[in-house]
Amino acid sequence: MTALRRMRFLIAAAALLASPLAADAQEMARVWRVGFVSPSAPSPTIQSFRQGLEALGYVEGKNVVVETRFADGHAERLPGLIAEIIGSKVDVLVVGSAAGALAAKRATATLPVVFAGIIDPVAPGILTSLARPGGNLTGTTFGIGGSGFAGKWVELLKEAVPNVSHVAVLQNPASPTNGPLVRELQVAARTLNVKLDVFDVGDPAKLDGAFAAIRRSGARGLIVTNDPFFHANRDRLVRLAATARLPALYFTNDFAEAGGLMSCGSSLADTYRRAATYVDRILKGAKPGDLPVEQPTKFELVINVRTAKALGLKIPDSLLIRADRVIE
Numbered sequence: 001m002t003a004l005r006r007m008r009f010l011i012a013a014a015a016l017l018a019s020p021l022a023a024d025a026q027e028m029a030r031v032w033r034v035g036f037v038s039p040s041a042p043s044p045t046i047q048s049f050r051q052g053l054e055a056l057g058y059v060e061g062k063n064v065v066v067e068t069r070f071a072d073g074h075a076e077r078l079p080g081l082i083a084e085i086i087g088s089k090v091d092v093l094v095v096g097s098a099a100g101a102l103a104a105k106r107a108t109a110t111l112p113v114v115f116a117g118i119i120d121p122v123a124p125g126i127l128t129s130l131a132r133p134g135g136n137l138t139g140t141t142f143g144i145g146g147s148g149f150a151g152k153w154v155e156l157l158k159e160a161v162p163n164v165s166h167v168a169v170l171q172n173p174a175s176p177t178n179g180p181l182v183r184e185l186q187v188a189a190r191t192l193n194v195k196l197d198v199f200d201v202g203d204p205a206k207l208d209g210a211f212a213a214i215r216r217s218g219a220r221g222l223i224v225t226n227d228p229f230f231h232a233n234r235d236r237l238v239r240l241a242a243t244a245r246l247p248a249l250y251f252t253n254d255f256a257e258a259g260g261l262m263s264c265g266s267s268l269a270d271t272y273r274r275a276a277t278y279v280d281r282i283l284k285g286a287k288p289g290d291l292p293v294e295q296p297t298k299f300e301l302v303i304n305v306r307t308a309k310a311l312g313l314k315i316p317d318s319l320l321i322r323a324d325r326v327i328e
Contacts, residue, residue: 032058032092032283035085036068037104039075039097039228044254045117048269049094052276073204073232075099075174082107092282094275097228098176101126105137112282115139116275117268119226121293124176130293138288139278140271141295143226143251149299150181151188153223156264156301157249158192159319160308161221164247166195168219170210170237172202172227181225202229204236211240222248224255226265234258247311256302256327261311266296300324 034053038045046068050060058064067088069081078100085093092112095104101115105126119142121127126137143149158164169185171178182198189196197217201210214222222241224230230237231254238259241248248255249262256263274294282288304327308315320326 030063032064033088033090034064034066034279035088035090035093036066037078037081037085037093037095037100038068038070039073039078039100039117040232041070041072042068043231044269045096045272048273049116049276052273053279056276056280058276058280071100071228073229075172075202075228079103079107086111092279094272094279096272098124098126099174099228101137101139102176105135109136111136112288113137113139114275114278114282114288116271117142117228119143119177120180123180127293130295132289133291133293134289136288138291138293140274141293142266142268142271143296143299150184150225151191153249153251153264154185154188154192154194154196156262156319157221157223157247158194160249160262160303160315161247161313162316164194164221166197166217166219167221167223168214168217168246169196169198169223169225170230171198171200171225172229173200174202174229175225175227177226185223202227204233207233207236207240211244214246215244220246222246224248224250226251231268234260242307242310245311247308247313253300253302253325256304256325259304259307261304261307261313263302264299266299271296302327 036046053064060066067085067090069085071077071081082103086108093104094114095101096117098118101118102124104113113136116139127133186196197219199210199214201207224237234255235258238255247261250260251265252268253263278291301323302325303315303323
């Protein structure tokens, strides 16, 4: 081998050895961009998502940047916020609520989308299958729609207030998951011989009027269905229920902690924490359509005994024993 050929061989070998190192260095130096669109105001959900990322080795400003937008409980803002985030060239998009997931589905068929805080992604047409999502969306659910779980809310409220025979249900008319939930509630109400009236409200300016209508209806109990609008207005809802002296059951523990009588559901914050795992897998090369939707395995019953006393109620021991948490 001539000196010239030997030199060329050494240069080529050095280049081959250097290529993987350069690629590794480039990958290590990459800063991923993650979009986060919440249907509510800034809350523990974004904190939980960031905690989930941190546990997986992501450090904001070092190897990840999270671009956030918040709809403050106004679902009509979601399409615009999602379009804005997509326009910022993120690598993956995280959205909350069924309305957010539907808006993301309409906005893009290519960008990976991870949803969280959804009670059922199949009923409103976000996905056709939990096990095989296909397409560019997957994520974590907050509940199990279509299984009769919402009917448990009626049963629990009836057990806490045995003489209640008339219950009001608050729903946001803009929610795409209303149908299955209300049907489950109605089936349970008929079984327990409870009259059920459904009241629509999705505007903060109309909350007072909704509670005035509930009082006029004669309802003696209240169920607040799963919706970002209600979560965004939870403190006000709890105050209105207390003023109306309505024993109320809510869909997540945030309400019981804020002074609501009872809550039954999975952890909303946990669905966002678990969504970070999906983001991690997608950034490492997984396709959203190949990742089955994760459903909750535990539903937490929380009872606020202080609120019960303020309402003049004595919660049966049989219910207190089954509670996961009792707020004294």
